[in-house]
Amino acid sequence: MTLVEACRAWKSVHGTLPAGLTLIFEGEEESGSPNLAPFLRDNADELRASLALICDTGMYADGRPAITTQLRGLMGEEIVVRAASRDLHSGNFGGLAANPIQVLVNALAGIKDDTGRVILPGFYDGVEELSNQLRAEWEDLGFDASEFLSRVGLKDPIGERGRSGLEMVWNRPTFEINGIAGGYAGDGFKTVLPAEARAKVSCRLVGTQDPQAIRAALQAHVRAHVPADCTVEFHPHGSSPACHMDVSDPAFTAARAALCEEWGREAAFIGMGGSIPVAGDFQRLLGMDVMLIGFGRDDDRIHSPNEKYNVESFAKGVRSWARILAALR
């Protein structure tokens, strides 16, 4: 929105856009953008440009402007374990029949070890250490993981032992259980052994980790925990590799200076723990460099009830884009 408004403002003042611009509106980002990649591929000749600008990112924690130079990828998977042909009474069958919740729980419990590392074979293939430049820039940010966590009622970073808080969220891969359901979990109690149990899990990916190889390793791990009497089904939910920008491109220097003019502070080069698969699509399918600049705040509660967008971010964000477009044209 800030980028669109900047174009509108520029045109109302100058009567024309600052450069040859193609605007693409993507409404399926939260569901894995199934249609954008085919569209880019089908229209590559028309769409190819010197740079893709994406405004779906955030500022640095304390309101400092930021350019996002790397995004984690994502591998999402749903796991369904089935046992008996119907729910069973735990008095009649308990202790004798397979319980799919227990099978699922056993499969999911051991995926991370006591140091926070994922034990799936090959999981860390392609995971790269930070460059010296970015490590120094990130250290300068003075990120306080405990303070960051305190905003949501927590205090202890529980990621991989020996990693900084920013590495944990920006430059290290994860395994998380995003949802689990089985049997009866409502008010009261039902003494059932359910017929099935399911979980949704996802890995955030970095470097050149291969989502499909990790999906296969996860499936193999789960299958090894499923007894003969149970079946397991897998349903893929999204798959995108991580995305790293080349910060030596002069466009990054120009945009950094433009942001400094608007906000009075140097823009940080930051990572992003989330995924914007389309950034990688522009790189891979159109061979374009990508620059991600956005003005979201840490307290925007994204993907939570009462999500908001900051009004200052909107106004100064529009002005920022006008400055960046002027610097890049």
Added chain:
Amino acid sequence: MTLVEACRAWKSVHGTLPAGLTLIFEGEEESGSPNLAPFLRDNADELRASLALICDTGMYADGRPAITTQLRGLMGEEIVVRAASRDLHSGNFGGLAANPIQVLVNALAGIKDDTGRVILPGFYDGVEELSNQLRAEWEDLGFDASEFLSRVGLKDPIGERGRSGLEMVWNRPTFEINGIAGGYAGDGFKTVLPAEARAKVSCRLVGTQDPQAIRAALQAHVRAHVPADCTVEFHPHGSSPACHMDVSDPAFTAARAALCEEWGREAAFIGMGGSIPVAGDFQRLLGMDVMLIGFGRDDDRIHSPNEKYNVESFAKGVRSWARILAALR
């Protein structure tokens, strides 16, 4: 119902009941009978009798009449693990913040070892081996666990290694996860770290296992898996010790003969994997012997959709009670 109908039939033929009978109707058995025990205690003098007859049990697998001589007890517990003050985006917080589903899963995974034994300290205190008489009677039943399981699409008894199928369901304690929920498990996918996760678990108990001691051991085990950033809440759901009848009481011999007259086959002495807490209440609060005779079938689908009651069980069940009342008066 069969017992009530037998009394009604007897009265319509003879004009009176076969003996001094007090009929008690209990509608809260599935929710732990919170009011029956106080009622029995408050009215003990009026209610005390030579024997309590309970008709809420089943026949032996192949339609053979049966007297249930032992019931497992129950300890039910709900576990709620909470982490952040709201659901978190797994991109922003994944790898850094505690995930309550993972905490819960880790706590529940190790409660049974690879041989099917529960590892909670003191769990097997009070668990008793079968008497020689019952072991011989149970062996004569020729129970085929794989055939039993095949009726619900399964085949492998997965209980404690080295135990027979009937021991697993009648004479060994269990730990089962009856329900689990956390995060988003509906259609599609949400990349959240949820604020909370919950599970309902229960143990079937045998011998003189103490439900409260086992509840305390379970809570201690779960607490040991909860990191400093999470909280855990426990909610009890039912608590009753196992119940064993004295089969040397002459009433058992008389009832066995009466059942044989009606069904043409000797009644089996069987156990029951489920719990009927009121049986223990009659024993403990009124000092009465209890005899459980019922006519439920294995395919009744109790506690499942499409539960039914067999018509032959109803008709011959009523006649059986008339014979038993005649034999006992």
